[in-house]
Amino acid sequence: MSQTPDVIVLGAGIVGAACARSCAQAGLSVLVLDRGPIGGGTTAAGMGHLVVMDDSEAQFALTSRSCQLWQELRAELPEDVEYDNCGTLWVAADDEEMAEVDRKARFYQERGVAVEILDAAGVASSEPELRPGLAGGLRVPADAVIYPPCAAAYLLADARRKGGRVEMDCNAGVAAIEGPGSVRLTSGRQIQGGIVVVAAGALTPLLVPGLPIKKRKGHLVITDRYPGFAHHQIVELGYLKSAHATQADSVAFNIQPRKTGQMLIGSSRQYNAEGTEVEPHLLGRMLKRAESYMPRIGQLSALRVWTGHRAATPDKLPIIGPVPGNDRTWIASGHEGLGITTSLATAEILVDRLMGRNPAIPAAPYDPARFEHAAKEPTHA
Amino acid sequence: MISPMPECDLLVVGAGPAGVAAATVAAERGRAVLLLDDTPWLGGQIWRGEQQKPTNAQAQTWLNRLARSGVRIIGEARMVGLEGPGRYVIETPDHHWTIQPKALVLATGARELFLPFPGWTLPGILGAGGLQTLVKTGWPIEGQRVVVAGSGPLLLAVAAGLKKAGANVVGLFEQASPASLARFGTQLIAHPDKIGQAFGLRRQLAGVPYKLGWWPVRAEGVNQVERLVLTSGRQTLTVDCDAVACGFGLVPSLELPTLLGCLLDGEAVAVDAGQQTSVQGIFAAGELTGIGGNDKALVEGQVASLTAIGEHAAVFPLHRSRNGWRNFARALGKTFKPRPELLKLAEPQTIVCRCEDVTYSQLSGYTSWRDAKLQTRCGMGPCQGRICGAATRQLFGWGMESVRPPVLAARVASLIPSDERI
Numbered sequence: 054m055s056q057t058p059d060v061i062v063l064g065a066g067i068v069g070a071a072c073a074r075s076c077a078q079a080g081l082s083v084l085v086l087d088r089g090p091i092g093g094g095t096t097a098a099g100m101g102h103l104v105v106m107d108d109s110e111a112q113f114a115l116t117s118r119s120c121q122l123w124q125e126l127r128a129e130l131p132e133d134v135e136y137d138n139c140g141t142l143w144v145a146a147d148d149e150e151m152a153e154v155d156r157k158a159r160f161y162q163e164r165g166v167a168v169e170i171l172d173a174a175g176v177a178s179s180e181p182e183l184r185p186g187l188a189g190g191l192r193v194p195a196d197a198v199i200y201p202p203c204a205a206a207y208l209l210a211d212a213r214r215k216g217g218r219v220e221m222d223c224n225a226g227v228a229a230i231e232g233p234g235s236v237r238l239t240s241g242r243q244i245q246g247g248i249v250v251v252a253a254g255a256l257t258p259l260l261v262p263g264l265p266i267k268k269r270k271g272h273l274v275i276t277d278r279y280p281g282f283a284h285h286q287i288v289e290l291g292y293l294k295s296a297h298a299t300q301a302d303s304v305a306f307n308i309q310p311r312k313t314g315q316m317l318i319g320s321s322r323q324y325n326a327e328g329t330e331v332e333p334h335l336l337g338r339m340l341k342r343a344e345s346y347m348p349r350i351g352q353l354s355a356l357r358v359w360t361g362h363r364a365a366t367p368d369k370l371p372i373i374g375p376v377p378g379n380d381r382t383w384i385a386s387g388h389e390g391l392g393i394t395t396s397l398a399t400a401e402i403l404v405d406r407l408m409g410r411n412p413a414i415p416a417a418p419y420d421p422a423r424f425e426h427a428a429k430e431p432t433h434a
Numbered sequence: 435m436i437s438p439m440p441e442c443d444l445l446v447v448g449a450g451p452a453g454v455a456a457a458t459v460a461a462e463r464g465r466a467v468l469l470l471d472d473t474p475w476l477g478g479q480i481w482r483g484e485q486q487k488p489t490n491a492q493a494q495t496w497l498n499r500l501a502r503s504g505v506r507i508i509g510e511a512r513m514v515g516l517e518g519p520g521r522y523v524i525e526t527p528d529h530h531w532t533i534q535p536k537a538l539v540l541a542t543g544a545r546e547l548f549l550p551f552p553g554w555t556l557p558g559i560l561g562a563g564g565l566q567t568l569v570k571t572g573w574p575i576e577g578q579r580v581v582v583a584g585s586g587p588l589l590l591a592v593a594a595g596l597k598k599a600g601a602n603v604v605g606l607f608e609q610a611s612p613a614s615l616a617r618f619g620t621q622l623i624a625h626p627d628k629i630g631q632a633f634g635l636r637r638q639l640a641g642v643p644y645k646l647g648w649w650p651v652r653a654e655g656v657n658q659v660e661r662l663v664l665t666s667g668r669q670t671l672t673v674d675c676d677a678v679a680c681g682f683g684l685v686p687s688l689e690l691p692t693l694l695g696c697l698l699d700g701e702a703v704a705v706d707a708g709q710q711t712s713v714q715g716i717f718a719a720g721e722l723t724g725i726g727g728n729d730k731a732l733v734e735g736q737v738a739s740l741t742a743i744g745e746h747a748a749v750f751p752l753h754r755s756r757n758g759w760r761n762f763a764r765a766l767g768k769t770f771k772p773r774p775e776l777l778k779l780a781e782p783q784t785i786v787c788r789c790e791d792v793t794y795s796q797l798s799g800y801t802s803w804r805d806a807k808l809q810t811r812c813g814m815g816p817c818q819g820r821i822c823g824a825a826t827r828q829l830f831g832w833g834m835e836s837v838r839p840p841v842l843a844a845r846v847a848s849l850i851p852s853d854e855r856i
C-alpha cells in the first residue's frame with residue numbers, strides 16, 4: 054500500500070474479512086494481513102451454522118442482529134458460499150428437555166423470532182433418520198448454513214468491488230504490535246497504520262497479551278453425499294448443558310446437511326488441547342453420541358476428520374472494541390463457537406464505534422474494558 | 435467387534451508382491467503374522483487374478499510359499515487410522531477392530547498419475563492400469579479399438595494384456611523421448627530380467643504401432659470418446675478409437691504412511707537400509723518407497739520383514755539386489771518423468787478435480803493446495819484429492835497437504851474406538 058492505511062486488520066478469517074469490509078464501506082483504507090490463505094484458520098474448521106442463540110440477552114442481540122445482516126446479504130451471495138436456509142431443529146430427548154423447548158420458544162417469540170414447537174410425531178416426520186421416541190423439538194426456520202472460507206473471500210472481494218480501498222497480504226506473519234498503529238512482521242518489516250484491528254481468532258492473545266481468550270478445541274467429521282439424510286441443522290438440547298460445562302471435555306450431537314448433500318457431524322469441546330491432531334477417543338465419544346440420535350449414522354462413509362480451535366472467553370461473549378488505555382489497538386475476537394454467525398454484527402459494532410456512530414445494538418457487553426474489573430462471574434453457570 | 439488378532443509379531447498392510455514377500459518370510463521363521471488387503475484378492479496390482487487363473491510362475495511361487503507359511507490372511511480389510519500409539523484401526527465390510535503388532539510393514543503400493551487434458555473425462559477414457567485391472571476381472575474389451583497413451587513401462591504391459599484379451603490396440607504412445615529411452619536402455623544391462631520382460635512384451639506387441647515421444651493433447655467425442663489427438667511437438671495425429679487407456683506413471687500412495695508420521699523423501703516414503711521409516715517399528719516396502727515394479731517390491735518386502743523381526747543375518751545377502759533395484763527405480767523415474775509440455779495441456783475449462791467438477795481456470799491464481807481447496811472444493815470429494823492432488827502438485831507445484839484420518843473413506847462407526855462402544 055502506497056500510503057499509510059487507515060486500518061490494519063490482522064487476520065483474514067471471517068471476522069477480519071467482515072471488519073475489513075465494514076471499514077472500507079465507511080470510507081477507510083484497509084490493509085489485511087494474514088500468514089496464510091483467506092479463511093484458512095478456524096474459519097475453515099467451523100460448521101458455518103448461522104444461528105440465533107439465547108444464552109444471554111447480549112448473545113441474543115448479537116446473533117439475531119448478525120443473522121439479520123446475513124439475510125440482507127443473501128441475494129448477492131455467490132453460489133460458492135452455499136447459503137442454505139435449512140433452519141435449525143433443536144431436539145428434546147425427554148420431558149425435561151421439552152420444558153427447555155417451551156422456555157426457548159417463549160424467549161424467541163417475545164423477541165420476534167419465528168419458531169415452531171414440534172411434538173414427538175412432528176420431529177419424527179420432519180427428520181425420519183432421528184431415533185424414535187424423542188420428546189419433541191423446536192424449529193427455527195430462519196436459521197441457515199453457509200460455507201465459511203468462501204464467505205470470507207466474498208466479504209473481501211465485495212468490499213473491493215464496491216470501490217473500497219482494501220489491500221491484502223496473505224504471506225505476512227505478524228510478530229508483534231509495536232507502538233500505536235504499528236505492526237512488525239516476522240520478516241522484520243514494519244508497517245505503520247492508523248489503527249490496528251486484531252482479528253486473529255484463537256491466536257489473538259499472542260498479539261495482545263493478557264486478553265482472557267482460551268483455545269477450545271473441536272472435532273468435525275464430513276461424510277460422502279447422502280442428500281436428504283438430514284434436512285435441518287439438528288442440534289440436541291443437551292447441547293446447552295454440555296456447552297455450559299466450562300472445564301471438562303464434552304461432546305454434543307450436531308449434524309449439518311451441506312448443499313452438496315454431504316453431512317457435517319459435530320461436535321466436541323475441549324480446553325487445554327493445543328495440538329490440532331485428531332483425538333480418537335473424544336472423536337469416538339462424539340460419534341457415539343451422534344449415533345444415539347441417528348442410529349444409521351454409523352453406516353455413512355466418513356471422508357475426513359479435522360479439528361479447529363475456538364476462541365473462548367469467560368463470559369461466552371466476544372471482545373469487540375479498543376484495548377483499554379490504547380485507542381489505536383482494537384480487538385475483534387473471542388467468538389467461541391459463533392464467529393461465523395456473529396462476524397457481520399461484530400464488524401458493524403466495531404466500525405460504528407470507530408466512526409463515533411451509535412451502534413445498532415448496545416456495544417457495552419462486548420467491550421474489552423469489561424475484564425478490567427475483577428473477574429466477573431459468567432452470566433450462566 | 436472383538437479383534438480377530440489383538441496382537442501379533444508382524445502386521446503387513448497390502449498384499450501385493452511387497453506385502454506377500456514380507457509376510458511370508460516372517461511366518462516361515464515362526465512369527466505370528468497378519469496380512470491385510472483392502473481387496474478380497476491376494477497379489478496387489480500386478481498379480482491380480484493369479485489366485486483364480488495362474489499365468490505367472492513368479493507369482494505362483496510366492497503365493498504357494500505364502501499359503502504354506504502360516505500367515506493369517508484377511509481380505510477386504512483396510513487400515514484406516516490409529517487409535518493410540520501402535521494401535522491401528524482396521525475396517526472390514528461389517529466391522530472394525532484394532533490391533534497392536536510388535537512391528538508394522540506398510541506395502542500399500544501406488545496409484546496412477548493422471549494429468550488433465552481437454553476431454554480426458556469423456557466416458558471411455560480410463561487409467562491404463564485401471565483398464566487392465568478391469569479387463570483382468572472380466573470387462574468386455576474384445577474387438578474394441580483401444581489407444582494406449584501416457585508414460586512408463588506399465589503401458590507396455592497394459593497394451594500386451596489388452597491385446598491378449600482380444601482388444602484391437604490401435605496405437606501405443608510413450609511420451610518419453612527416444613533419446614531418454616536409449617539412456618535407460620544402457621541402464622537396463624544391469625537388470626537382465628527387466629530386459630527379458632521388456633523384449634518379451636515387445637514380441638507380444640508385434641503389430642501394434644509403437645511411437646516414442648508422442649503424447650495426447652485432446653480427446654474428442656459426443657457422449658463418449660471417439661478419437662484421440664496426439665502430438666510429437668512437430669506433427670499431430672488423430673486416432674479413431676472406442677477406448678483410451680491413459681496413465682502418466684505411478685505415484686506412491688502416501689496417505690497411510692504420512693498419517694502415521696513417516697517422513698517422506700520427495701514423493702516416496704524415506705527408509706533406511708533395513709526399510710525402516712522415520713518411525714521406529716514401522717517399515718515400508720515396494721512402490722511406497724519409489725516406483726520400481728514387482729522385483730523391487732519382492733526384495734524390499736523381505737528386507738523390511740527380516741529387519742523388523744530381528745533376523746539381520748538373513749537380510750545381508752539381499753542388500754545387493756535391493757540396492758540394484760533402488761537404482762533401477764531412480765533411473766525409471768528420470769526416464770519417464772512427464773515432459774513440461776504435458777503440464778500445459780489443460781485449457782481453462784478442462785476439469786482437474788472430477789469429484790467436485792473444478793476446472794483448471796478455477797484453480798489458477800491460488801498459491802497453495804490448501805488455499806485452492808478451501809475456496810474451490812478441489813480435492814474435497816469422495817476421493818479426497820487422491821487423484822487430483824498428485825496432478826495439481828505437478829501442474830501448479832503445490833506441496834503435499836497434511837493427512838487427516840481416515841486414510842480411505844471409512845464408515846463413521848469405524849471411527850468409534852471399541853472401548854467407547856461398551
Ligand SMILES: Cc1cc2nc3c(=O)[nH]c(=O)nc-3n(C[C@H](O)[C@H](O)[C@H](O)COP(=O)(O)OP(=O)(O)OC[C@H]3O[C@@H](n4cnc5c(N)ncnc54)[C@H](O)[C@@H]3O)c2cc1C
Nearest residue numbers: 064066068094095096099100102227254271391392393394
Ligand atoms: C468445530 C467448530 C465448529 C464451529 N461451528 C460454528 C458454527 O456452526 N457457527 C458459527 O457461527 N461458528 C462456528 N464455529 C466458530 C467459528 O468457526 C469461529 O468463531 C470463527 O471462524 C472465528 O473467525 P476468526 O476470523 O475470528 O478466526 P480465524 O478464522 O481463526 O482467523 C484468524 C486468522 O488470523 C490469522 N493469524 C493469527 N495470528 C496471526 C499472526 N500472528 N500473523 C498473521 N496472521 C495471523 C490466522 O492465520 C487466521 O487466518 C465453530 C468452530 C469450531 C472449531
Ligand SMILES: Cc1cc2nc3c(=O)[nH]c(=O)nc-3n(C[C@H](O)[C@H](O)[C@H](O)COP(=O)(O)OP(=O)(O)OC[C@H]3O[C@@H](n4cnc5c(N)ncnc54)[C@H](O)[C@@H]3O)c2cc1C
Nearest residue numbers: 448450451452472478479480512513542543563720721728
Ligand atoms: C493400476 C495399476 C496396474 C499395474 N499393473 C502392472 C503390470 O501389469 N505390470 C507391472 O509390472 N506392474 C504393474 N503395476 C505396477 C505395480 O505397482 C508393481 O508392479 C507391483 O505390483 C508393486 O507391488 P507393491 O506390493 O508395492 O504394491 P501393490 O501391488 O500395489 O499392492 C498394494 C496392495 O495394498 C493394498 N492396500 C492399499 N492401501 C491399503 C490399506 N490402507 N489397507 C489395506 N490394504 C491396502 C491394495 O489393495 C493392494 O492390493 C501396476 C500398478 C497400478 C497402480
